[in-house]
Amino acid sequence: MKNLLKYLFVFWVISAIFIAGCSSTPSTSDSGSKGEGGEKTTLEIAQSADITTLDPQNSLSTNGDRVFRNLFSRLFYRDSKMEIQPELVDTYENIDDVTWKFKLKDGVTFHNGDPLKAEDVKFSLERVMSDETLKEYPYFTQIKEVKAVDDLTVEIVTDGPMPTLLRLLAKSGADVLPKKYFEEVGLEEFQKNPIGSGPYKYVEWRRDDRVVLEAYEGYFGEEPKWKEVIVRAIPESSTRVGELLTGGVDIATDIPPNEWERVNGESGVSLVNGDTTRVMLLMLRHTEGTVTADPKVREAIDLAINQQAIVDSVLKGTAVPVRSRVPEGVLGSNPELYNSYVYDVEKAKKLLAEAGYEDGLELTFTAPKGRYPLDGEVAQLVASMLGEVGIKVNLQLLESSAFLDVYNSNSNKELIMIGLADGLLDASYSLVHYTKDRAAGQTDYFNEEVEKLFHDAGRNLNEEERIQQYQKIQEIVAEERPHIFLFQQGSNYGVSDGVQFEPRLDEVINFSEITLK
Numbered sequence: 001m002k003n004l005l006k007y008l009f010v011f012w013v014i015s016a017i018f019i020a021g022c023s024s025t026p027s028t029s030d031s032g033s034k035g036e037g038g039e040k041t042t043l044e045i046a047q048s049a050d051i052t053t054l055d056p057q058n059s060l061s062t063n064g065d066r067v068f069r070n071l072f073s074r075l076f077y078r079d080s081k082m083e084i085q086p087e088l089v090d091t092y093e094n095i096d097d098v099t100w101k102f103k104l105k106d107g108v109t110f111h112n113g114d115p116l117k118a119e120d121v122k123f124s125l126e127r128v129m130s131d132e133t134l135k136e137y138p139y140f141t142q143i144k145e146v147k148a149v150d151d152l153t154v155e156i157v158t159d160g161p162m163p164t165l166l167r168l169l170a171k172s173g174a175d176v177l178p179k180k181y182f183e184e185v186g187l188e189e190f191q192k193n194p195i196g197s198g199p200y201k202y203v204e205w206r207r208d209d210r211v212v213l214e215a216y217e218g219y220f221g222e223e224p225k226w227k228e229v230i231v232r233a234i235p236e237s238s239t240r241v242g243e244l245l246t247g248g249v250d251i252a253t254d255i256p257p258n259e260w261e262r263v264n265g266e267s268g269v270s271l272v273n274g275d276t277t278r279v280m281l282l283m284l285r286h287t288e289g290t291v292t293a294d295p296k297v298r299e300a301i302d303l304a305i306n307q308q309a310i311v312d313s314v315l316k317g318t319a320v321p322v323r324s325r326v327p328e329g330v331l332g333s334n335p336e337l338y339n340s341y342v343y344d345v346e347k348a349k350k351l352l353a354e355a356g357y358e359d360g361l362e363l364t365f366t367a368p369k370g371r372y373p374l375d376g377e378v379a380q381l382v383a384s385m386l387g388e389v390g391i392k393v394n395l396q397l398l399e400s401s402a403f404l405d406v407y408n409s410n411s412n413k414e415l416i417m418i419g420l421a422d423g424l425l426d427a428s429y430s431l432v433h434y435t436k437d438r439a440a441g442q443t444d445y446f447n448e449e450v451e452k453l454f455h456d457a458g459r460n461l462n463e464e465e466r467i468q469q470y471q472k473i474q475e476i477v478a479e480e481r482p483h484i485f486l487f488q489q490g491s492n493y494g495v496s497d498g499v500q501f502e503p504r505l506d507e508v509i510n511f512s513e514i515t516l517k
Helices: 003-022 062-071 116-132 179-192 237-245 257-264 295-304 309-312 345-354 375-388 400-406 427-434 448-457 461-480
Strands: 043-049 076-078 085-086 089-096 100-103 141-151 155-158 200-206 210-215 227-234 269-284 319-320 361-368 393-400 415-420 483-496
Touching: 003 375, 043 062, 043 141, 062 210, 062 227, 085 089, 100 116, 100 375, 116 141, 116 345, 141 179, 179 461, 227 295, 227 483, 237 361, 257 483, 269 295, 269 375, 295 345, 295 393, 295 483, 309 319, 309 483, 345 361, 361 375, 361 400, 361 483, 375 393, 393 400, 400 415, 427 448, 448 461
Parallel strands: 043 227, 361 393, 361 415
Antiparallel strands: 076 085, 089 100, 100 155, 141 155, 200 210, 210 227, 269 415, 269 483, 319 483
């Protein structure tokens, strides 16, 4: 209790500093645009960070996927219950353990009017499964060959049994690009005017401000609900909430607990909560020569952090302490590592002494500010806890784009904090981080048993055995600590009472699932 009160005091001090720096700016939105009959036709959404690219195969960002999911189409999609459903596919069959055949829907067109054919699917999948520079590449390497049998028939061959293929074809990175247009203009020009086959087409992207999309009248599916959708980037939570309260936006994502009372106290808006697959964690370098290469140092860091105090004091109980990258709700999660944490200050001090740091050690800790709810406050509290056991922390708090530059370039030092979601809803997506190739340059972690378990599970059609293999990996990782896990995050949205919106576990926002009340 004494420690919890102390952390609450630290959090109050941190919050006061952050709130003092908050400011509101007047809305410049066009939200509330009306159609000829007076009905609202523009939907406006505020996110905590901007997208980083208009290449859907080179982004692992939830903020980006919310745009791409509406701009592009995939062979499959997840419905609101997270079930896999055909999107571009009319019929399909699993011919044998490694061969799948898909018949595409006829009459699908890209936003420039070109018909979507099997060659476009082949081109798109071959790009992401062969270009190692793309962020989605690691998830598509098990696809061995894609054949365009005829204009509407695609055959996919995998390098062994692949139990996750349909899940993969429904996730980010599986977006179908227009082969002819892409090859004619090249990547740079494509990103200036991206063309997909989704319900909404590209209008403009003002960096660090907004992405504007409009309804595509030739969409092959249900008619888009909105004439125009504006996705704004508003990193400061108080400003984001201010835009919601003044009618500048219809939905604001990532409402932190310290803003809940402000939302709940206003008429015309509501706080809507949901679950996510996002886990907030610390990445530790195992790289030779770094202090965190020592397993005793890594364990001491873990033991120094009181995850429950963070959840209670900063997040007001809206998260759950975990010791795994695979959250509850994802196939292969380990229940023994859910709602679980280790915290022992005295043992942490002892381990540091055994590692030769009786007088303490110093490390650099990089964290985002404004990318996730109260992430800066969480990072400061973690730094305070590490200081208690004798670890001097040089804390680098970076705004979202600067943080992503450091994260994506692997240029951070010993410790970096990030929130990672599971776009596949399968443990293989999360656990790829612990393979040698994926960890290279980031944590430089390698464990031969983990490598074998991951490879074997990825080709195992026996789901029960797969789950056991993935759970074993999580047990090993929890002890070896390439990642130290903080909590599984919930989702909190501010929503105008004028629209109907239901959060999804995958945090995707399908614009046409949002309707007027």
